[in-house]
Amino acid sequence: MSGFLALLRRDLMLAVREGSALGTALGFYLMVVAMLPLGLGPDLKLLSRIAPGVLWIALLLAALLSLPRMFEADHEDGSLEVMATAPLPLELAVAAKALAHWISTGIPLALMAPILGLMLNLELALTPALVATMLAGTPAVSFLGSIGAALTLKARRGGLLLALLVLPLYVPTLIFGISTIGFASVGQDGFAASLLVLMAVSVASIAVAPVAAAAALRLQVS
């Protein structure tokens, strides 16, 4: 347990010190959302209707930007090998790193969403639902992303390949994230159930992704 927490703290401190990674992700998020009305036209009614979808997809893309870094630095300086042979199981080490990614990147992106929603004329009443779904769904983004990061560690064009591999994995999260917001806006009963499914997907990712990612890492750390 202490090993897990130590690794978590270390990664969080590294993230804080290297604020540029988060800055880039947030900046990218802002820019993509800003470009959209330029591409679609300033019709506020249209924008307000597509706002939840746009915010979710742009968040996924911004998160993808930050994922390759998850194991890169440790791989380069040899700490990954140490983690693989350390007493702490590699699965837990991966989980700690993914959790750190969620805290340092996922949560900020999720919290920034409602601000960007203003640019898209998102209904203000939907803000709580938006933030709730994003906080519930971003763990899946980080944990499923760790699988992609592990698989593409040594691959050519790793970042692009990571996006290709990981986007299909994000489909359930995206679908349930959007639907939950949809239920909130129409005021139907499905909101709670949909949110629970979204959380279930995240929980499942937290449970399963570290196994796959650790397996992939072990194959590459000689």
Place this chain on the structure above:
Amino acid sequence: MSPMQTLTQRLANPTRFMAFSGAILPWMAVASALLIAYAMYLVFFVAPPDYQQGETVKIMYIHVPSAWLALGGYAIIALSSFGLLVFRHPLADVSAKAAAPIGAAFTLAALITGALWGKPMWGTYWVWDARLTSMLMLFFLYLGLIALRSSLEDEALASKLTAVLALVGVSILPIIKFSVDWWNTLHQPSTGFTSSVDASMRTPLLISAAGFLLLFIALHLKAMQNEIMRRRVKAMRVAEVERGDRLMSAGAE
């Protein structure tokens, strides 16, 4: 031991596999051609038009088998990946690598025929119905496998990482399918045409499916043979270079 286990064990030797596959391939090719020909005869000269869709139902006879084979191909890859990672079966990776382009091709065929079927049915070429959208996701999973393998130079590493990806994909595929189905019912009250197939249509469909299944297996076996040959050539070239190096360094002394 189960017959399947002993079969895979006996075929684990590449040379024996080449002999075995070489022997049955011609028969499979002929059988598949005959079945496909018979199915097409039934489709175009015997099977009736659909009550609701008219003649466009004929597209079903190639779209549905393609979709089944798209899924079947991924199942083969998943099984092979399992065989590689858990049992270290010597031909497991060859099987997985060979199946990917074939499965991807049938997935693409399912997508295109599905879209062309959708246009007369629903008015637009691309419809985000549950089936087509899930097929599209499956296509992305195939592309991911092929892309990952081709982006790694170390073939042994590529085989194992691709296997991990395939198992991740097969685990998440039901969840993707479920979520897409659910999303679809939210947005499209069922526009689905009759999912029950009339008896007069079932026979040509099954024969068509059987014919294309045999084709898939034949192509898979042949592609496996190609891969085994490719690896042999590569090993021989490596040995050749090493021999040359040794002779050169011997000559230099």
Place this chain on the structure above:
Amino acid sequence: MDLGPHAAFIWASYGAFVLILALLVGWIWLDGRRQARALADADRRGGRRRSSGAAEGSP
């Protein structure tokens, strides 16, 4: 053969299907020939080396 008002779609579907399969089968078959040729080549070269015994020079 009258395939109704949407005949073009039926022909297009079958056409696309046949094209995809033709490309697939063609590629696998051609690749087979290429590999068989390369294998025969490598076999021959390996045999020559072994029988000649002496160093066959540099690459």
